[in-house]
Structures are given as C-alpha cells and as structure tokens.
Amino acid sequence: MSHSESKELKQADHLMREGKINEALQIILELEKRDDFTHQELLSIKLFKANLLYKLGDLLGAINYAEDIFQEFQKQGNLLSSFDTLIIQAYAHGIMGNVSQSEDIIKQAEDLFKIVKETFTIDLRERESFLVRIKANIHYFKGEIQPSLELNKKAYELAKDTSNKELISASLSNIADKYKLMKEYDKAIMYAKEVVKVNYKPILRFPLSILIETYIKKGDIKEAKVYLDKLHEIKEEYDTKRTSILYRYNNALLLKSSLRARNRIKSEDIFKEIAMDNTLPIEQRYDAIINLCDLFLIELRITNDPEILDEIQPFIQELLYLAEHHHLYVILAETYLLQAKFSLLTSDIKKAKRFITQAQKISERFGYKELKERITNEQSKLLKQSDIWEKLKEMGAPMDERIKLAHLNEHIEEIIEKRAMLPAFITEEKVAIHKEKKICLVCRGEVLRFSYICECGAIYCDNCARALTNLENVCWVCDNPIDYLKPVKPYTEEEEINVDNKGKK
Ligand SMILES: [Zn+2]
Ligand SMILES: [Zn+2]
Structure with missing residues (x-):
C-alpha cells in the first residue's frame, strides 16, 4: 500500500470513529478519483466505502459494494476482509427486513470467524461485537426480545474496552430499547443515559427518543421535555431527514400526552402530516397512524361526535394499504379487528362481523395461531353482545360507554406494542411481485x-x-x-x- 493512501485511509478512519461519517466519505470519494492505486489498494478503499455507506443508511449501496469485493477477497484467500464484507451484508439485510438472508450470511460469517480466530493474533473484539449484535438484531426481528437482550449485552461486553464508540453506543442503545419493550422502564432509562454519555452523535437520536418515550410512559413530562430539547440540538446539527422526522414524531408524542386540547390538536396535525407523507419510512407512518387513532378516540370520548369516526377512515384505509403491500399480516389482521370495533361504535353489526371474519381469515391464512384464537374470542364476545350494541344505539348511549365496551383503548395499546416488534424497514421488491x-x-x-x-x-x-x-x-x-x-x-x-x-x- 502506498504511503499517501494509507495516510488518507487512516485519517478517514479517525473521522469515522469520531462520528464524522460524511467527512470520512469525502476523503474516500477523492481517493476513488485517482488512478494510481494497485488493485489491492482499490479493494481496501471499496471495503472502507461499504462501511461508510451502511453507517449513512445507504443499505442497498453497502450490500452491492460488499458483495462485489467479497468475491475478490475470497479469490485471494483474504479471510479477514472476507469476514468484514460478510458482516456488512448481514447487518444491512437485517435492517432492510430480509431477515432470513441476514441469518444465512451471519452463519457463513460465524464459520469464517472461527478460522480467523485460530489464524490471527490481532484484537478481534470489535469484529466479534458487531457479529454478536447482528445476531441480536435477528432475534429481535423475529420478536424474540429476551435472547436479543442477552446478545446485545454480550456485544456490549466485547465493545466496552475498545475505543469504538459506535459499537459501544449501538449495543447499549439496543439494550435500552429491549428493556423499553419489556416495560422495564428504569433499566431502559439507565442504559439510554449511558449512550448519551458516550456522545457518539450519528446514533444519538435513538437513545434520546427512547428516553423521551419512556419518560412519557412514566408520566414524567418534564424529563421527557429535557431530552426532546437535546434531540432538537442534534437535529440542528445533523439536519438529516431521519433525525428531523424523529424529532417531529417525538414532539407530537409529547404534545399528545398533554391535557390541553390545543396541544392535542397540534399533535394531531403533526401525526397527520407524517402519516400521509409517502416519502417517509413505513414504520414511522404506521406509528403516526396508530397514534392518530388513539387521539381520535380521546376526542370521540370528549365530544361524543360520531363524525370523528369518518375522519379516522382515510387513515385506517392507509394503514390497511401499507400493511397489505408490505406483507405485514399481523398488522393487517389487527387493523381489521380495529375496523370491526369502530363499526361497533355506530352499531353497524353487519360490518363489524365482516371485518372480524376477515381478521380471522387473515390470521388463519398466514398461520398466526395466537392471534386467531384472540380474534375468535372477540367474535364470540361480539355475538353475545350484539343485543347490547343495538340497545346502545337505540338509547343513543355516549361514545365513552361504547368505547369501553369495545375495549378500544386496550386494543390500540396492543397494536402500538406489536408494531414495536416488527422489522424497521421493508423492501420495495416484494411490493412489485405482489401486484402480479x-x-x-x-x-x-x-x-x-x-x-x-x-x-x-x-x-x-x-x-x-x-x-x-x-x-x-x-x-x-x-x-x-x-x-x-x-x-x-x-x-x-x-x-x-x-x-x-x-x-x-
Ligand atoms: Zn359479487
Ligand atoms: Zn381467502
């Protein structure tokens, strides 16, 4: 490797470790323009670029690059670099929702890692920490929270004494997230605060939003506000679309928790905007729509105005559309069940029954046993209660009473929690096939x-x-x-x- 190239790569590496990913990329882009490198040198530049691409969220780009150079490294028998390209691919596939592909590649990487461990005497902790964290992600995408938590802890143990702030922050942030899902809020807060201390900026938005959400759940609005302000600072510094959406979303969550009607209206406006913006990641739009349903329900209880139900419909339709086109059948079935309950509020028993039938058939078709059982329960409950629903309509009973009978609040809460278990990203490819x-x-x-x-x-x-x-x-x-x-x-x-x-x- 020529002297100047290695100097520049070192500088890029330093920037990357400081979290200055874009600056590091600039150096690499400059290097790529030159034509005085050997084949070997070009390969290490490409490997470095693949690394930067996944950190910048260009997952497809990272995969393409890594796949390409993996073949070359294989031919050369370069075990270490082969391993490095594999884990980039496994990571990116996982985040993109291609879980089985991620799993296949990580197995291959693990086998290779065993050989690497026997062959090299260098410090392999950073590589192993990344490997273990990807395995943790795979468990998480399958809805297995406990094993994911354990592996993230192992990933942290491996990373904690290295100088790699990204690995330390990412594993700690994942631990906090899993505790949040398990409703162990104090632990979630403790770990998220550790990440904030490390202050690795490219991923700081994650622990901050965990802190905001968790404090809201605990009812500590004042603390939630503190971290929302911190998120605002990050947004100002890194004006990426992802950070700014996350800020708006968390701001809306905070406004939603307010008792004042005007804050809830502001919150509604933000969620509506996020819900209908089809340039945004799907998961963000889901969350916004589900929160909107929750808000409409609050409004319905207060105003008793059934027209609000018509206002919900376009958003429910959008949710159904998204769930179906991204093959998220659990969400699809849950949303039809939600539709059924909304129909009950106006005592439209026929519609309610059809929607329940649909939810049941979807869960049956796609093999969600537990969900199917729950829906069947709802169905027999509805059948037993249909007289009550008719009577409530005749009496003109207040919405509040009907909402309670339909257990609507609990149901929306449940959807919010289920949603948190789903992969964060879905590929467009599947959508195209679907149309045929x-x-x-x-x-x-x-x-x-x-x-x-x-x-x-x-x-x-x-x-x-x-x-x-x-x-x-x-x-x-x-x-x-x-x-x-x-x-x-x-x-x-x-x-x-x-x-x-x-x-x-
Ligand atoms: Zn027909
Ligand atoms: Zn069918």
Missing part, C-alpha cells in the same frame, strides 16, 4: 388453484368462499348469492348460533 398476484378479497392471501370468482369480479380463495357460504352466503361486493343452491343468510342476530356452534358439529 390475484388476491382473495377476504383473507388477502394469494389465490392459488381453486378460487371463486363472482360475476361482479370479486375473487375469493377456496377456503374463504366456503366459509362465506356457511356464514351469509353473499358476495361482499355485490350481495349476490355465492352458492345459489344454498339459502342466503343476511347477517342478523339469528345466525349467531350458526357461527358459535360451527366447531362443535
């Missing part, structure tokens, strides 16, 4: 060999068509019978028994 498929109107799954196509054009998969014939026997779109040989059973109180006894036959 025929989708069943009820369970939203692909219609394979057998299907029922109504004359109106509505498509039902075999399973759902059968289920509907047994329930109401009409097409949900045009109301024509599905099976002309069977009687049509419009949803009324009488057919409750039919659904309730279905399993016992």
Whole structure:
C-alpha cells in the first residue's frame, strides 16, 4: 500500500470513529478519483466505502459494494476482509427486513470467524461485537426480545474496552430499547443515559427518543421535555431527514400526552402530516397512524361526535394499504379487528362481523395461531353482545360507554406494542411481485388453484368462499348469492348460533 493512501485511509478512519461519517466519505470519494492505486489498494478503499455507506443508511449501496469485493477477497484467500464484507451484508439485510438472508450470511460469517480466530493474533473484539449484535438484531426481528437482550449485552461486553464508540453506543442503545419493550422502564432509562454519555452523535437520536418515550410512559413530562430539547440540538446539527422526522414524531408524542386540547390538536396535525407523507419510512407512518387513532378516540370520548369516526377512515384505509403491500399480516389482521370495533361504535353489526371474519381469515391464512384464537374470542364476545350494541344505539348511549365496551383503548395499546416488534424497514421488491398476484378479497392471501370468482369480479380463495357460504352466503361486493343452491343468510342476530356452534358439529 502506498504511503499517501494509507495516510488518507487512516485519517478517514479517525473521522469515522469520531462520528464524522460524511467527512470520512469525502476523503474516500477523492481517493476513488485517482488512478494510481494497485488493485489491492482499490479493494481496501471499496471495503472502507461499504462501511461508510451502511453507517449513512445507504443499505442497498453497502450490500452491492460488499458483495462485489467479497468475491475478490475470497479469490485471494483474504479471510479477514472476507469476514468484514460478510458482516456488512448481514447487518444491512437485517435492517432492510430480509431477515432470513441476514441469518444465512451471519452463519457463513460465524464459520469464517472461527478460522480467523485460530489464524490471527490481532484484537478481534470489535469484529466479534458487531457479529454478536447482528445476531441480536435477528432475534429481535423475529420478536424474540429476551435472547436479543442477552446478545446485545454480550456485544456490549466485547465493545466496552475498545475505543469504538459506535459499537459501544449501538449495543447499549439496543439494550435500552429491549428493556423499553419489556416495560422495564428504569433499566431502559439507565442504559439510554449511558449512550448519551458516550456522545457518539450519528446514533444519538435513538437513545434520546427512547428516553423521551419512556419518560412519557412514566408520566414524567418534564424529563421527557429535557431530552426532546437535546434531540432538537442534534437535529440542528445533523439536519438529516431521519433525525428531523424523529424529532417531529417525538414532539407530537409529547404534545399528545398533554391535557390541553390545543396541544392535542397540534399533535394531531403533526401525526397527520407524517402519516400521509409517502416519502417517509413505513414504520414511522404506521406509528403516526396508530397514534392518530388513539387521539381520535380521546376526542370521540370528549365530544361524543360520531363524525370523528369518518375522519379516522382515510387513515385506517392507509394503514390497511401499507400493511397489505408490505406483507405485514399481523398488522393487517389487527387493523381489521380495529375496523370491526369502530363499526361497533355506530352499531353497524353487519360490518363489524365482516371485518372480524376477515381478521380471522387473515390470521388463519398466514398461520398466526395466537392471534386467531384472540380474534375468535372477540367474535364470540361480539355475538353475545350484539343485543347490547343495538340497545346502545337505540338509547343513543355516549361514545365513552361504547368505547369501553369495545375495549378500544386496550386494543390500540396492543397494536402500538406489536408494531414495536416488527422489522424497521421493508423492501420495495416484494411490493412489485405482489401486484402480479390475484388476491382473495377476504383473507388477502394469494389465490392459488381453486378460487371463486363472482360475476361482479370479486375473487375469493377456496377456503374463504366456503366459509362465506356457511356464514351469509353473499358476495361482499355485490350481495349476490355465492352458492345459489344454498339459502342466503343476511347477517342478523339469528345466525349467531350458526357461527358459535360451527366447531362443535
Ligand atoms: Zn381467502
Ligand atoms: Zn359479487
């Protein structure tokens, strides 16, 4: 390696470790323009660039670069650099939601790491810490919080005595996040504060938003405000879109917690803006929509004005659209269940039943056993309560009473928690494939060999068509019978028994 190139790489490395990622990238971009490097030198420049790209959030770019040079390093038998390119790929795939791909690559990296450990005597703690943290992420993406917590702690142990602030901050921040999910708020706060102390700026927004959220949950608005101000400072310094959205989102959370109506209105405006901005990451839009539902519910309880329910609809529709197009079927089923409950508020029992059927079929189709059980419970509860709902409507009972009966608050809370367990990012690729498929109107799954196509054009998969014939026997779109040989059973109180006894036959 030429003297000047190694000097410049060292300088870039120093900047990177200080968190000055963009400055480091500038040096690399300058180096790339030159043509006096050997093949080997160019490879190390590319490896460095792949490293910077994933840190800057350009995950696809990082993967492409890393894949490319991995082949070269393999040919040369360069174990260490091969390993380095693998973990970049595994990390980026995980964050992009390609969990199984991330898992495959990390296994390959682990095997390689064993050989590296036997071959080299250099300090491998930083590499191992990154490796272990990626494994922790994979558990997290699968919803396995406890193993993810344990591995993040191990990643921290490996990193803590090195000079690598990024590894220290990232593992500590992950630990805080897992404690937040486990509702151990004091521990979440303790670890998040440790990250703030390290002061590695590129990822400081994460512990700050953990602190804001956790203090709000604990009802300590004053402390939450302190960290919101810190997040504001970071936003001013690093005016990236990601930081500024996170700031707006947390600000809205804080305003939402206020007892004053005008603060809640401000909060609503911010959430609406985030919810409908399709240039933003999906997860941020989800969170905003779910928080909006929560706000509308508060408003509904106070004003008792059913028109608010119409205002919720476009956002619910957007949520359904996003969930379906990103294949998040748990969220899809949960949202249909939410739709069912909103229909109950206006005592539209027929709609409520259809939405519940849909939630049930989705969870059945995509194999969510627990969810299906819960929905079946909701269904029998609804059937038992349909008289009460009708009566509430006749009496003009206040919304507050209806919301309580539907357990709507608890349900929204549950969706918020489920959402936190999902991968942070979903690829566009899956969406493109989706468009070619025929989708069943009820369970939203692909219609394979057998299907029922109504004359109106509505498509039902075999399973759902059968289920509907047994329930109401009409097409949900045009109301024509599905099976002309069977009687049509419009949803009324009488057919409750039919659904309730279905399993016992
Ligand atoms: Zn179906
Ligand atoms: Zn039809």
